[in-house]
Structures are given as C-alpha cells and as structure tokens.
Amino acid sequence: MTPEEEFKAQREKALAEQGADKELLALSRKWMLDTARHGYTYNFRWMGRPIIQFPQDIVALQEVVWAVQPKVIVETGVAHGGSAVFFASMLELIGDPRARVIAVDIDIREHNRQAIEAHPMAKRIRLIQGSSVSDETVGKVIAQVGQDGPVLVVLDSNHTEEHVLDELRRYAKLVSVGSYIVVMDTSVEHAPKELFPNRPWGPGNSPLSAVRKFLTETDAFVVDEGYDHKLLISVAPEGFLKRVK
Numbered sequence: 520m521t522p523e524e525e526f527k528a529q530r531e532k533a534l535a536e537q538g539a540d541k542e543l544l545a546l547s548r549k550w551m552l553d554t555a556r557h558g559y560t561y562n563f564r565w566m567g568r569p570i571i572q573f574p575q576d577i578v579a580l581q582e583v584v585w586a587v588q589p590k591v592i593v594e595t596g597v598a599h600g601g602s603a604v605f606f607a608s609m610l611e612l613i614g615d616p617r618a619r620v621i622a623v624d625i626d627i628r629e630h631n632r633q634a635i636e637a638h639p640m641a642k643r644i645r646l647i648q649g650s651s652v653s654d655e656t657v658g659k660v661i662a663q664v665g666q667d668g669p670v671l672v673v674l675d676s677n678h679t680e681e682h683v684l685d686e687l688r689r690y691a692k693l694v695s696v697g698s699y700i701v702v703m704d705t706s707v708e709h710a711p712k713e714l715f716p717n718r719p720w721g722p723g724n725s726p727l728s729a730v731r732k733f734l735t736e737t738d739a740f741v742v743d744e745g746y747d748h749k750l751l752i753s754v755a756p757e758g759f760l761k762r763v764k
Contacts, residue, residue, distance in 0.1 A: 523703055527744075533747065534749050538744065545584075552710060552711075556714075564602045566604050566640065567604075568600045570605060570643040571598055572602065576750070577659075579627065579746055579749070589610075590617065590669060591664050592610070593664065597624035597631065602637060602673070603622040603644050616705045620643055620644045622635075624651075627650070664693055671695075672691075672700045673700075674694060674700065674702045677720075680728045682729075683727040700760045704725075704758075705755050707725035708728060727758070744759075
C-alpha cells in the first residue's frame with residue numbers, strides 16, 4: 520500500500536466512525552440550529568459577494584466541482600450572487616475557457632444583477648430570470664447547456680417539497696453520470712417549524728422530503744453518504760446526489 524493509499528484508507532475508516540457517532544451528529548445539529556437564530560450563514564462572502572452558506576459546504580462544493588470538472592454548472596437560486604461567483608471562480612481555476620455557470624432565479628434584483636455583471640467572474644456567468652420549474656425557463660437552461668458536459672446541478676431556490684421535487688425531475692436529465700445534483704437546505708427537515716415562521720416550507724415539506732420521494736422514482740441517483748459523514752455541519756444532509764447510471 521502506498522502512503523497515499525494508506526492515508527485514504529485511514530481517512531475513510533475515520534469518516535465512517537465519525538458518521539456513525541450519533542451524539543456528535545446531534546451536537547452538530549444543535550449547533551446549526553443555535554447559530555441559525557443569529558443568521559450565521561449570512562456572515563460570509565466569496566470574492567466580495569454574500570454567499571449565504573456554511574464554510575463547510577463551500578469546501579465540500581469545491582471538492583465536487585474539482586472532482587467532476589464540469590463544463591456547465593446549473594444553479595437555481597441566485598440571491599446576492601455569491602454562489603454563482605464561487606462556482607465561476609472554480610471553473611476559472613479549472614481553466615476551460617468555455618466552462619460556465621447558468622444561474623436561475625425567479626427574481627434577480629437589479630442591484631444584485633448589476634453587482635454580478637460587474638464582477639470579474641461575470642464572463643463565466645449566464646443569468647436567467649424566471650421560475651426554475653417553468654417550461655420556458657427550463658427550455659432556456661437546456662438551450663444554454665447544449666451538448667456540453669459534464670453538467671453539475673445545484674438546487675437552492677424555493678424549498679418546498681413540491682418545488683424541489685419538480686426541479687429534481689426536470690433537471691436530473693441534464694446531469695452527467697458521475698456528476699451530482701446537490702440539493703441545498705435539506706436540513707430544513709431537521710429544524711423546528713417555528714424557525715420558518717413566514718415561509719411555506721418546514722419539516723415534512725422540505726427539500727429533504729423531496730429528495731426522498733425523488734429517490735423512490737429513480738435508481739439513477741444515490742445519496743453520497745461520504746459528504747454527510749465528513750461534514751456533520753451542513754445545510755445539505757442527504758443532499759449530495761450522485762448520478763450512477
């Protein structure tokens with residue numbers, strides 16, 4: 520066994536043990552809930568733009584992008600544009616001049632659009648305004664993806680089960696074998712309903728309940744549990760879905 524193989528084996532053993540530690544998982548979820556009350560995920564920026572993610576998830580998404588080497592990343596949910604800029608910067612590092620981010624949102628606010636379009640990474644970002652599940656918007660996304668691949672999809676818009684399940688069904692066909700759909704905010708399922716007083720989603724009506732229904736409809740995707748085991752602190756438990764066929 521080479522030193523690198525030995526390191527990998529030791530790490531995988533440690534990750535399996537960590538992932539089975541129920542007390543540590545409960546502590547991690549408590550920490551996430553406690554910090555949510557302070558808007559913790561709003562504390563971070565990527566290349567100047569608010570990214571609204573846990574640092575752990577940013578690192579995990581970096582791993583996914585580097586492993587997949589996508590030509591196209593489709594992201595639903597733009598907000599301030601930090602994630603779009605992050606994905607574009609990763610594609611810049613990979614170096615393919617045609618690689619791009621297709622970022623979709625039902626309402627791209629003008630000040631955010633201006634900031635994104637003025638950003639150094641704007642050359643790799645294509646903005647589409649419209650519902651991520653409308654026929655018109657999905658058609659635009661498919662046209663912009665074209666025949667390029669691999670394709671990676673990240674879902675982070677409306678978090679109701681109905682909406683996320685519709686996104687999963689519509690965008691799954693774009694995802695290349697070996698690539699991922701990453702469903703953000705599956706952690707909603709593990710949070711108290713009162714944490715979302717003015718939102719239509721909550722436990723039982725969440726991205727995770729959508730993921731679980733979606734996986735009963737297809738055998739083309741599986742949950743990559745390795746990310747759950749390594750992260751512990753993540754808005755996307757059971758949300759890293761790898762296409763296997």
